[in-house]
Amino acid sequence: MKTLGVYIHIPFCVRKCVYCDFLSFPAEREIQKRYIDALKREIEENAVRYRDYTVKTIFFGGGTPSILPENDIKYIINALKVYYNISPDAEVTLEANPKTAGYEKFLALIDAGVNRLSLGLQSADNDELKLLGRIHTYEDFLKSYEEARKAGFGNINIDLISAVPSQTVKSWENTLKKAAQLSPEHISAYSLIVEENTPLGDRSSDFPPLPDEEDERLMYHRTKSILEKEGYRRYEISNYAKKGFESRHNIIYWQRGAAHTHDYAGFGLGASSTVGASRWKNTNDINKYIMSDGRDDIKEEYETLPQDDLMEEFMFLGLRMTCGISTDEFFQTFGKKAEDVYKDVLYKWTKQGFMEQSGGYIRLTDQGLDFANMVFADFIL
Numbered sequence: 512m513k514t515l516g517v518y519i520h521i522p523f524c525v526r527k528c529v530y531c532d533f534l535s536f537p538a539e540r541e542i543q544k545r546y547i548d549a550l551k552r553e554i555e556e557n558a559v560r561y562r563d564y565t566v567k568t569i570f571f572g573g574g575t576p577s578i579l580p581e582n583d584i585k586y587i588i589n590a591l592k593v594y595y596n597i598s599p600d601a602e603v604t605l606e607a608n609p610k611t612a613g614y615e616k617f618l619a620l621i622d623a624g625v626n627r628l629s630l631g632l633q634s635a636d637n638d639e640l641k642l643l644g645r646i647h648t649y650e651d652f653l654k655s656y657e658e659a660r661k662a663g664f665g666n667i668n669i670d671l672i673s674a675v676p677s678q679t680v681k682s683w684e685n686t687l688k689k690a691a692q693l694s695p696e697h698i699s700a701y702s703l704i705v706e707e708n709t710p711l712g713d714r715s716s717d718f719p720p721l722p723d724e725e726d727e728r729l730m731y732h733r734t735k736s737i738l739e740k741e742g743y744r745r746y747e748i749s750n751y752a753k754k755g756f757e758s759r760h761n762i763i764y765w766q767r768g769a770a771h772t773h774d775y776a777g778f779g780l781g782a783s784s785t786v787g788a789s790r791w792k793n794t795n796d797i798n799k800y801i802m803s804d805g806r807d808d809i810k811e812e813y814e815t816l817p818q819d820d821l822m823e824e825f826m827f828l829g830l831r832m833t834c835g836i837s838t839d840e841f842f843q844t845f846g847k848k849a850e851d852v853y854k855d856v857l858y859k860w861t862k863q864g865f866m867e868q869s870g871g872y873i874r875l876t877d878q879g880l881d882f883a884n885m886v887f888a889d890f891i892l
């Protein structure tokens with residue numbers, strides 16, 4: 512059987528953060544209820560498509576999935592259990608905002624089948640949190656984290672963002688250290704990307720300056736050195752984990768090109784799916800989604816990627832991981848050797864010390880990971 516990663520999009524948030532361009536917004540409870548019903552129908556309607564798959568991971572992302580009453584999450588997990596082959600050891604992750612979940616909800620989520628929690632801290636500095644428009648303080652986060660542990664979560668990710676307005680290298684180091692001292696199993700540490708269509712991007716309010724390029728680079732390097740010292744291994748450009756706690760869901764995403772055995776089903780508003788060379792994206796229109804009754808007319812932007820695009824994607828996504836791409840898997844998938852298709856590119860970047868090849872894998876070196884986007888640009892065929 513083939514492997515499936517399931518993504519469930521919950522687009523609701525208490526309010527919009529100033530940097531956020533995700534598909535998320537506040538909504539009345541009545542809309543949330545109708546959305547959950549439509550989501551369940553979409554899951555049911557697509558069961559036949561995925562009957563030959565084993566679901567290895569389920570990821571509730573958003574938005575803020577923890578905004579929903581726990582019964583909504585249970586209802587969706589139960590629908591998946593009825594219609595899909597869920598692996599007994601499936602990783603089931605839910606993203607939570609510290610202000611929207613506490614002990615009782617965590618207990619109920621564990622009971623519903625959630626076994627991994629991703630808590631959005633972003634910063635341990637309350638001034639930075641306020642500037643970002645987050646609804647929680649660092650103290651709210653600590654309370655939520657402790658209650659998640661007490662409820663029984665043994666696999667927790669903490670999300671952090673560097674290079675936010677007014678941030679100094681010292682305050683970022685402080686955030687990293689405070690997060691690591693709690694000893695979560697996983698830490699994601701991304702640099703803020705300022706998107707144009709957000710209050711931060713269009714400067715519709717006054718924001719203090721962003722860290723300059725030099726400080727941003729220092730933050731990036733300090734992330735690796737501090738987290739490695741605390742026992743975390745970087746396994747992807749922005750993701751760190753204790754041994755055995757790498758995010759299986761994200762790995763399916765980064766390795767999804769591999770032999771077409773790792774497919775990816777997205778359910779909910781704006782969710783994307785990738786099945787073999789085909790992909791599509793659901794509508795962003797909540798009214799259309801709710802009225803759809805789970806039918807295929809919510810699926811938009813259908814495309815079947817040509818082999819060159821698939822090879823590019825195989826390299827872009829796979830090289831994000833520190834283990835790199837397997838040359839055998841590349842050959843099994845495309846019937847061509849990666850070393851032949853990318854001969855000149857591999858020669859160029861290996862000579863400069865940005866790439867290396869050993870043990871059947873091609874990977875970026877630490878130096879290559881620092882300039883990954885520049886290297887990736889060369890993999891376009």
Ligand code: SF4
Nearest residue numbers: 524527528531535574
């Ligand atoms: S909580 Fe997350 S999804 Fe919601 S507005 Fe903030 S950044 Fe966006």
